[in-house]
Amino acid sequence: MGKHVLLIEDEENIAEAIRFILVRDGWQVTHLAEGGGAARRAAELMPDLVILDHMLPGASGLEILAALRAQAKTALLPVLMLTARGQPRDREAAERAGANRFMAKPFANADILAEVRAMTGTAGPESGPENGLGNGPGGQG
Amino acid sequence: MPFNVLVLACLAYVIFLFSVAFLVERRAMAGRLGWLRSPLVYTLSLSIYCTAWTFYGAVGYAARSGLEFLTIYFGPTLVFVGWWWVLRKLVRIGRQHRVTSIADLISSRFGKSNLLGVIVTVMAVVATTPYIALQLQSVVLSFGVFASATPDGFTPPDAEQTAIWVAAGLAVFTTIFGTRNLDAKEQHHGIVTAIAVEAVVKLVALLAVGIFVVWGLAGGIGATLERIDASGLAAWDMQPGRWTGLLFLSAAAVICLPRMFQVLVVENSDEGHLATASWAFPAYLLAMSLFIVPIAVIGLDRLPEGANPDMFVLTLPLSEGQGGLAMLAFLGGFSSATSMVIVEAIALATMVSNHIVMPVWLWLRPAVAMSADLRGVVLNARRLSIGAVLAMGYGYYHLSGGSAALAAIGLIAFVGVAQFLPAMIAGIFWRGATRIGAALGLVTGFVVWAYALFLPSFGPDAVYSAQFLAEGPMAIGWLRPQALFGVEAMDPLTHALFWSLMLNATAFFIGSVLTFPGPVERLQGAAFVNVFDDQATDPRRWSHGQAEPEQLLVMAQRILGDDAAQSLFEAAAQAQGKSDSLLPDPTPEFLSDLERRLSGSVGAATAHAMISQLVGGATVSVEDLMAVASESAQMMEYSAQLEAQREKLSRTAGALREANEKLTRLSVQKDTFLSQISHELRTPMTSIRAFSEILTEGDLPPGMVTKSGRVIQDEAKRLTRLLDDLLDLSVLENGKVSLSISLANLREMIDRAIQAAEQVKPERGFTFHRDLAAENIFLRTDADRLTQVLINLISNARKYCDAKHPEIRITIRIKAGRAVIDVADNGKGIPKDAQSTIFEKFTRLPNESRAKGAGLGLAICREIVVNLGGTIAYLPGQGGAAFRVSLPLRLEAKAA
């Protein structure tokens, strides 16, 4: 069974794109469009990775990150932070709050895939993204 | 002349007056008073001094006592000719402190003491109710004259019924036009103009009768003078005491009578009018009395023995067969009576409602004072009081049975109201006058007046027994009502005048010298006595308030009405250097100003009490007390300078503080501006990039190509829109926008805007409240730009209004050449701390679900409105989110 990614992103179209890329690569994706209650959902689902947008309605990305790190169960969950505000200050703030990785929008589809794989400790893709449709995950470790 | 013709003429005349008052009120509402606020109308309105008592009674007075009637006119002449002494100061104080009545003046001067207000009100009601009865009697009598003169043997109308009809009719007229709006300063234009018309009617009537008598009956001026010397009138002798006393009395009455104070001070719309009235009013009096003596002499000569000289003005033309002239004279008398009753009723009703009804009501239900719409209560109190005053007048007439005793009541009322003179004059010239002194003096004078003049006037055995009058109470000789302290052989009127004023002034003086005034009293005393000094020395009555400006606004709206209150607050906020906010800081200056405005509606004492409730118990601060303590002229002057500087400094500081706060906010915003613009640009770019990469990969599931294409298209549109908005904003901000100005209908713009905004949350059914008639105006402006603003405001309301049954209310008002457009919804509004930033770029409300748009809407709105020569502001305290756009009706193209 594919590894599980929790995607927290309010921009519908961006979420759609990420989901498409990951699902094609064999990932199971759960999407939340709001920040409210996201940390609790994460504890329930216990995904392998959280992709977290910076600006969200309900609660900001940094707040959710802090909440994740504060509860024991999710304290060590790998978190990939996405932001559309490209200033170094934002990257620092995200890292201080405990984000494992940080990506600026817009991103290349290949980059985000590579990042997700790297963060979950998955080795290089068994199959290229081009023919990955419907395949299992790139590798089970 | 048939009696019904008379009734018909009367009715026609009344309808005419109604229409005059109505039309003028309409013009006043539209703000187009023009010549109706001229010194001429002011002077003519003062003529209510000449009541039916003078119109009919002066001739009778002359027939009985020769030229003594002249004193009644000489006193006012001296007061007006000497306006620089007293009237000027009274009018200035009245305007500056928004005095609503003579009771309010005295109450306000002596520390806003409601006790004094009540005393003066009671005295005024007691002294002038019989006077109102006298007017009713004169109308009834004049009806009777016509009825008995009808050849067809028409039965004389029932006197009681006539009086009832007249009183009721007057009550209706006074209630309709006397209680339309609340603020005393914006009131009664209709009534004042109607009274001015009546003044012309009575003058023309009396002059016409006089000319007829002198040239028609007597045969010219020379012949008239000869007949004067030949008549019984020549035998009159001048009693020096009475002559001087009456001269003084009428001078006092002209400023103390409640109705005179009403037209002279309260209804004064421009101090400059007083200068004209200073000679024009004496001239009017002169014209009114010019033919009194000839009419009296010829009447005595021609009419049968025993004819009532009080009715000569009517009976003389009637007996000579001049029906038309008699009719004119009748209308003149009718005018004199009605105008007096109307104004007297308004003046008394204002006092009764402000000093008795309202305080009692507020005391009974203090909680309601802050929550209910007080305007209705005040207006109803006033309407009730008008009804009560007229009912009392009628009741007095009924009880006295229209007896001859009434005829003397005019002068008796004069003496009664003259009791206000010491408190009033000393109040505006002597800072040592105190509340206790004033109360003592007023009560003493009132008691002496009632004891020595008013009660005896009912005739022997009515109130006093003949024995009581002759020997005094319990045979104490020096307490005889008409020979107090053993002063005999004095004319009763002069006697009462002398003693009442003498004892009144003495009690007042002793009381004042022995007591120490409270702080508010001393501040008010200084403000009244030094009313002509520079504004800077005007004592501050409020220390730094703890009141929330929003609460104050809510209260002010309830009393002054939404519109007036909002513009007052807006002006104050601007004066404090706050450009964006509608709410001023509750500085002492602002609180004093607000209190004055409120006191114009509900009286000084009540206004003070209401503001203290909001500001908190401490009405007078240490600062205020120190201001009182340092009274020496030098200190005052020095502190005045300091004060002026301090004021200027604090204004500058206020502006600086605001600028600084704004800068700090701006720098944070400027800092985040780049992040924000980056965010707004990157977000759509992200989708575009991701989907276009997907597209290039090929081998896509069915539908994915179309979907990707649609997303790319949508996001590209969004980017374009954002860039458009940014460009639009930068053009607007730099003032380089080119407006296409044309004449356009506001309703059409609103229609268009509502339609365009429908695409925002189309599933939400909004109820719109509009006033289509008010919207139907043409503005000279850039219609597309204005529509853009309206679309933005309505879309915002659609986006953010969270009410279950969402409503949008659009109201239009025209004020001082500007259209004021309010767009309000019934949602939860905008939190207070966000109100000051919503017009900045990229501002979105915290915790709002992400709405499409970059937070530029209101920023663009503001820039557009500024370019259209107007202002836009958030309107707090309206229950939901509300925005006010104010625009010039006609925007002149800038000469670039």
Next chain:
Amino acid sequence: MKRPRRPMFLARDPYRRRRLRDAARLLPVFGAFLMILPVLWSPPDAAPRVTSGDVVYFFLIWLMLVLAAAGFAPGLSAGEDAGKDEDD
């Protein structure tokens, strides 16, 4: 000669205004005196007075007061706008 004229003119104006106010203050006192004067000139028990003469006298002084007040009024109200030189 042009320079000193301007201040002279300015100084004269307020001066005149003040004297006008003095006159306006005095007018009612003067009027009251004229109105009470007949009391003095014919004590009640002297020869019968000529009433028509009284009538003419009273109306004449009345008219004179009105005219005087009308003459003062424009200057007084104009002075009020221009003048901050209130002296009491």
